[in-house]
Amino acid sequence: MIDVLVLDVNETLTDMEPLRDGFAAAGLPRHSLEAWFAATLRDGFALTAVDGYAAFRDLAAGLLEAQLVAAGIEPTEETVGNVLSGFTRLPLHADVAPGLHKIHEAGVRIVTLTNGSAAMSENVFRDGGILPLIEHRLDVSVPQRWKPHADAYRYAAEVCGVPVERMGLAAVHPWDIDGAQRAGLQGFYIDRRTTPYPKVFSAPNHTVADFEALAELLQE
Incomplete structure (x- = not known):
């Protein structure tokens, strides 16, 4: 996929x-x-x-x-x-580590892209056991455009050396999903709280309950 x-x-x-x-x-x-x-x-x-x-x-x-x-x-x-x-010092949600391990085992490359600082998450990811799974930890300091600007997602694609069409973004934020899809990525809406998705944004390509459910989807 x-x-x-x-x-x-x-x-x-x-x-x-x-x-x-x-x-x-x-x-x-x-x-x-x-x-x-x-x-x-x-x-x-x-x-x-x-x-x-x-x-x-x-x-x-x-x-x-x-x-x-x-x-x-x-x-x-x-x-x-x-x-x-x-x-x-933030903890990971309980579904993150098991889900990402399954996604990594399926051969999907994993990167992070945050509007915050990538450096702030290093200990969080290490303590949560997912740091070795992440190929790149990116933030918007290089493109100097916050998500959901298309340049932020294009920057991630450039770093990974793949076209945006071969990338997907997973997020709990509808504005992030919408921005990624407008930039050409697939959108995976993580809906842990069964929150209604705002109709003003483009509908997500896929909606899953958590990262374990996303892993199942990507393994199909």
Whole structure:
């Protein structure tokens, strides 16, 4: 079906719930995570739309500082750093390791492509037992276009040396699936929570419950 499977990282592979502990330790409500992460994506998308670029960490840090100030908390470098360092300690979703092992055994090449920093996931992948399965860990710092811009996916194709038509993207984010499909990749929507797929985006080529189900699909 495909030669290369491109994986989104945040939320798709990693469970971001533990980040709430960092927000609580900083004095913010645990539910602040959603607004902060959504705002970080929003600003990254907005810069990409006007041919601009900023690193995920820079945007995330600035928005976190704004949240702290709004809550009457001094936004020290230590406080911000402690929250953001949580990305390096996130667990993988339970289906990720067994699913990716089966996909790798089926002969499909595996790479990651994140709007964050590829370096932040190294320990996460090592601790989760999937680091040896990943051929390339990519981020958008080279194309300087955040997903879902087509240049981000084309960059992954260039690194892997395959046409986009021989690649697929697996993600929990409809905007990522839509962007990948518009760039010519196949889209694999990971729907762990049976969330209705927004009708404003192009329908996913394939919908699966998790990575173990995706492995079964790719082995057919």
